[in-house]
Amino acid sequence: MAGDQHSAFGDLLRRHRLVAGLSQQALAERAGISVDAVAALERGRRRSPRAFTVRVLADTLGLGQAQLEQLVEVAKATAGGQRGRAPRAPAPVTPLVGRAAERDAVAALLRQDGYRLVTLTGPGGVGKTQLALAVARRVADDFPDGIGWAPLALLDGADALTQAVASAFGVREKPGNAVLDSLTEQIAARDQLLVLDNCEHLASACAALVDRLLAEVAGLRVLATSRERLRLAAEVVRPVTSLPVPRGRHRDDLEHSPAAHLFVQRARQLVPYFEIAPGDEPALVRICQELDGLPLAIELAAARS
Ligand SMILES: Nc1ncnc2c1ncn2[C@@H]1O[C@H](COP(=O)(O)OP(=O)(O)OP(=O)(O)O)[C@@H](O)[C@H]1O
Ligand SMILES: [Mg+2]
Missing domain, CATH: 3.40.50.300 (P-loop containing nucleotide triphosphate hydrolases)
Incomplete structure (x- = not known):
């Protein structure tokens, strides 16, 4: 178990709590978070409160805008020492279409x-x-x-x-x-x-x-x-359901369909400047509909086109 480490955020939170005349228990109850979480924040055992938690604490303590901003800044600075080591999710390799x-x-x-x-x-x-x-x-x-x-x-x-x-x-x-x-x-x-x-x-x-x-x-x-x-x-x-397919057979319908967008986006990865030729709209609509808007199937179809 990590011992008390004191953090600037914990010290500031404690000061605001005492000024508000609240016990850790009372603050926790009013903010709707656990008393263990309040104690861990004040003792510096938890050094990186989520932005949402900081806002709820500030609201509960009746802090003004300037005090809230200060609390947010101190929370960021306190967490900063650990940032370098924080694990991250991988970046998506292709952009999200729709959704x-x-x-x-x-x-x-x-x-x-x-x-x-x-x-x-x-x-x-x-x-x-x-x-x-x-x-x-x-x-x-x-x-x-x-x-x-x-x-x-x-x-x-x-x-x-x-x-x-x-x-x-x-x-x-x-x-x-x-x-x-x-x-x-x-x-x-x-x-x-x-x-x-x-x-x-x-x-x-x-x-x-x-x-x-x-x-x-x-x-x-x-x-x-x-x-x-x-x-x-x-x-x-x-x-998670399939991507919406075009509702009709016209260019406008394609513009509003994420399934059709995904097809065009993937086709462009293989054929630079790929565009749906005038008159080809119904064919693309049919592909999207036959594949039920399933993204993986649409990608495979685009790769074959
Ligand atoms: N909204 C989207 N925008 C762009 N590409 C998408 C989208 N949805 C799915 N794809 C692409 O479709 C393919 C299948 O998607 P994904 O791997 O996320 O499916 P999955 O539901 O996780 O499948 P599985 O159950 O097999 O893991 C991937 O290549 C993904 O990049
Ligand atoms: Mg998956």
Whole structure:
């Protein structure tokens, strides 16, 4: 267990709390966060409060705009010492087509207190991983302790899963400690997001691990992608469906269809300046519709075109 380390943020928070005449317990209750979290922040054991938590604390303490800004700055500076080591999600290699509303809605869920596990479900190739990458980028600033990205598609078994999560967070194994104990110990005081990408073939092992991590690590959020949900009480399921296909056979209909956009974007990667020739609109509409707007199938079709 890390001992008291004093942080500028913790000291400032404590000062504001005392001025407001609140105990740690009272502040925690009014802000809707745990008393352990308040204590950990004040003692410098948790050095990187999420932006959302800082705002809630400032509201609860009745701070004015200038005091809020100061608290935010100090929070950033306090977290800054750890930034260099914070793990990050990989950058998407291609831009997200469509789905801006889904991305923002999932990001908003992960920022709210009370939603600790969000699972993106849907068939293979529908775009769960692509959406998770976009969400992870969107919320990066809300998790200054970092985002652990664990790609599970090629893994087999519960041990490999735990190991993958530990390395996603850059956790070092302690001699004589089980990997899981080292993991929970080292991330216990952090506010982090764990992304478990492609859980389906390890669903029960993922469920068991997530259940334990959420219970032991108060500041942890999990975003999972899986063809099947994990079936945990904490889970919020967000189905990912195919990209909208064109509604009609005209150029305007293509302009408004993410499925058609994806086709054109991928075709342009192979054929510079690729454009739909006048008269070819119905053919593209038919391709998008026959493939049900499934992104992976559309990419393959574009590669053959
Ligand atoms: N909205 C999107 N914008 C751009 N490309 C996308 C989008 N959705 C999916 N793709 C592309 O389609 C392919 C399949 O997407 P992805 O790998 O995210 O599917 P998945 O649902 O995670 O599939 P699986 O269940 O097999 O893991 C990828 O090459 C991805 O880049
Ligand atoms: Mg995937």
